[in-house]
Amino acid sequence: MKFTRMTRSLAVVMTGALALGGLAACNRDGGTASSSKGTVVLAVSTQTNPFFVQLANGAKAEAKAKGVDLKIQDASDDPATQANQISNAISTQAKVVIVNPTDSDAIAPSVKSLNKAKIPVIAVDRGPSSGDVASFIASDNVAGGRQAAKELAQQMGDKGEVIHLQGTPGTSSSRDRGKGFTEEIAKHTNIKVVAKQTANFDRSKALDVSTNLVQAHGGVTGLFAENDEMAIGAVSALGSKAGKSVKVVGFDGTADGFKAVAAGTMAATVAQQPTELGKTAVDQAADILAGKKVAATTPIKVITVTKDNVKDYQ
Amino acid sequence: MTSAVSAPTRPSPMARFGHWALNHGALVGLIVLCIALFIATPNFLTVSNIINVGIQTAVVAILAFGMTFVIITAGIDLSVGSLAAFSAMVSAWTFTSASMPGWLTLVIGLLAGLLAGAASGLAIAYAKLPAFIATLAMMSVARGLTLVISDGTPIPTAGAVNWLGEDLGPIPVPVIMMALAGVACWFILSRTVLGRSLYAIGGNPEAARLSGLPVKHILVVVYALSGLFAGLAGLVLAGRLSSAQPQAGVSYEMDAIAAVVIGGASLAGGAGKASGTFIGAILLAVIRNGLNILNVSSFWQQVVIGCVIAVAVGFDVFRTRKES
Numbered sequence: 001m002k003f004t005r006m007t008r009s010l011a012v013v014m015t016g017a018l019a020l021g022g023l024a025a026c027n028r029d030g031g032t033a034s035s036s037k038g039t040v041v042l043a044v045s046t047q048t049n050p051f052f053v054q055l056a057n058g059a060k061a062e063a064k065a066k067g068v069d070l071k072i073q074d075a076s077d078d079p080a081t082q083a084n085q086i087s088n089a090i091s092t093q094a095k096v097v098i099v100n101p102t103d104s105d106a107i108a109p110s111v112k113s114l115n116k117a118k119i120p121v122i123a124v125d126r127g128p129s130s131g132d133v134a135s136f137i138a139s140d141n142v143a144g145g146r147q148a149a150k151e152l153a154q155q156m157g158d159k160g161e162v163i164h165l166q167g168t169p170g171t172s173s174s175r176d177r178g179k180g181f182t183e184e185i186a187k188h189t190n191i192k193v194v195a196k197q198t199a200n201f202d203r204s205k206a207l208d209v210s211t212n213l214v215q216a217h218g219g220v221t222g223l224f225a226e227n228d229e230m231a232i233g234a235v236s237a238l239g240s241k242a243g244k245s246v247k248v249v250g251f252d253g254t255a256d257g258f259k260a261v262a263a264g265t266m267a268a269t270v271a272q273q274p275t276e277l278g279k280t281a282v283d284q285a286a287d288i289l290a291g292k293k294v295a296a297t298t299p300i301k302v303i304t305v306t307k308d309n310v311k312d313y314q
Numbered sequence: 315m316t317s318a319v320s321a322p323t324r325p326s327p328m329a330r331f332g333h334w335a336l337n338h339g340a341l342v343g344l345i346v347l348c349i350a351l352f353i354a355t356p357n358f359l360t361v362s363n364i365i366n367v368g369i370q371t372a373v374v375a376i377l378a379f380g381m382t383f384v385i386i387t388a389g390i391d392l393s394v395g396s397l398a399a400f401s402a403m404v405s406a407w408t409f410t411s412a413s414m415p416g417w418l419t420l421v422i423g424l425l426a427g428l429l430a431g432a433a434s435g436l437a438i439a440y441a442k443l444p445a446f447i448a449t450l451a452m453m454s455v456a457r458g459l460t461l462v463i464s465d466g467t468p469i470p471t472a473g474a475v476n477w478l479g480e481d482l483g484p485i486p487v488p489v490i491m492m493a494l495a496g497v498a499c500w501f502i503l504s505r506t507v508l509g510r511s512l513y514a515i516g517g518n519p520e521a522a523r524l525s526g527l528p529v530k531h532i533l534v535v536v537y538a539l540s541g542l543f544a545g546l547a548g549l550v551l552a553g554r555l556s557s558a559q560p561q562a563g564v565s566y567e568m569d570a571i572a573a574v575v576i577g578g579a580s581l582a583g584g585a586g587k588a589s590g591t592f593i594g595a596i597l598l599a600v601i602r603n604g605l606n607i608l609n610v611s612s613f614w615q616q617v618v619i620g621c622v623i624a625v626a627v628g629f630d631v632f633r634t635r636k637e638s
Contacts (some may be wrong), residue, residue, distance in 0.1 A: 047612065073609075073612075074611060075612075076612050079555050080551055080562070081552055081612075084366070084602070087370075088363070103555075105470065105557040106557055108467060109554065168469055169467065170464070170466045274529045
């Protein structure tokens with residue numbers, strides 16, 4: 001009797017382990033298409049932000065088209081997890097690693113270990129602050145911030161008060177977009193930035209932060225959010241004011257962002273082309289695998305999208 | 315094995331193995347998992363990957379060793395992830411802004427963790443705040459201070475701190491630090507009066523107080539220890555990334571708690587071992603590493619880890635019920 005109970009409990013443990021194995025088996029790609037050429041690992045910063053989901057999807061589609069064996073790792077925005085994933089990629093002998101860093105400084109030691117292991121590195125969207133990369137592919141965030149400021153100033157009639165919603169503190173994208181925006185908006189002397197607050201690139205957080213800021217500054221006529229998710233959160237907070245008395249400019253060009261621009265609740269978004277970022281990265285990885293030379297930096301254009309041209313991007 | 319049967323026969327080897335397995339559920343699970351992963355992918359049992367697992371276990375294991383003290387006293391420390399970030403940030407700040415020597419910034423980082431932990435302990439022992447609330451408050455305060463000090467941007471750390479992320483000959487320093495923390499945890503728990511008294515407090519705080527144990531002092535020391543271990547974990551993490559990150563260690567307290575619980579400790583207090591915690595931490599790291607190598611999405615990883623925690627604790631409850 002005792003014995004059977006024991007066997008049962010052991011069975012529980014075994015079943016758990018088997019479930020793990022089974023799950024793993026389901027999830028494995030039948031990626032044998034180009035195992036002769038080796039695997040390419042894409043270490044992406046997060047898959048809970050539409051922008052990076054599109055980046056990964058662009059990479060996936062291109063890998064399929066080119067027959068590249070691509071493995072995607074998601075760090076859930078934690079630099080330590082990303083470091084772990086890259087050391088795993090080294091020990092599984094990836095041939096090329098495409099990295100979309102969670103943070104430029106934190107990724108540097110990982111890039112150096114990749115250099116030591118002689119695995120070519122392609123950086124996407126953010127670059128490492130040190131270490132060697134074969135290629136760097138990114139949107140120009142500073143220029144994008146400037147474009148956002150120009151568009152917002154023009155739509156506000158070159159005067160009024162502005163709220164600036166910042167992204168996650170410490171991310172280079174937040175720093176660069178903020179820098180471009182701040183420098184450019186300062187040239188418009190009749191426009192005043194009355195509040196700068198972070199909402200961590202997050203829609204629900206932006207809803208709360210904007211609600212509070214609009215309470216404090218009832219007279220604002222413009223709002224710049226460092227990404228579309230926050231801009232959409234701000235639009236919800238502004239309610240009927242959005243698009244009428246308050247012009248909201250976002251950044252990224254996510255599907256929801258374009259929808260809001262088309263609906264007129266957002267005045268504009270500075271569109272990056274995340275699908276293009278992912279696609280270009282895989283193209284260059286394929287070139288490296290084929291022994292071709294790749295450009296050291298590939299800037300991907302950012303485009304100011306308003307109601308006039310949103311149809312071309314949706 | 316409390317066999318109420320007066321059977322004179324020795325239990326069969328199979329039954330004895332079953333009994334051993336039952337008492338070492340997490341270890342059996344770990345071994346089975348390793349075998350399954352080895353069958354699933356040839357890349358799992360390579361030297362470089364075993365070293366990877368070691369490094370990837372280190373930070374959570376160090377946090378979990380500190381958490382073990384707390385959980386044995388029937389407490390909980392939700393602040394350890396934030397304290398890890400806070401200690402590293404204080405250390406980085408003294409290095410860049412006050413340009414202190416590297417070894418001193420390391421010591422100051424550890425002290426920052428110790429003091430913040432002691433503050434939680436004081437609030438719990440003397441202000442009678444529930445541990446859950448006091449450490450929840452500390453979690454928010456420490457994260458906030460980390461952002462204030464850093465202004466939200468990562469700060470480079472001193473060479474002495476970065477050394478914590480490097481290798482000493484063939485062995486990675488994070489693994490050495492994990493071993494030191496583990497030995498310290500084992501030694502305190504099983505070889506000191508303080509350690510023995512933790513079990514007494516967790517088992518029955520009233521009885522412990524009546525038998526003359528300085529319960530309040532001990533609680534302050536326990537949370538200070540947890541803070542000190544969190545400080546070490548934070549510095550190791552910063553060393554691995556050559557910088558103190560404002561958002562480092564977010565939600566790591568959950569991994570630490572999970573490791574301790576998988577290792578057989580009870581949240582009701584009075585039970586827990588350094589070795590169990592270590593196995594729990596390795597189990598979590600192996601799951602992550604294995605699923606990573608197998609290219610399972612991080613979303614599924616979370617599902618699997620949740621199931622493992624539930625199974626491990628369910629198993630433990632089943633075992634204790636059998637024993638009583």
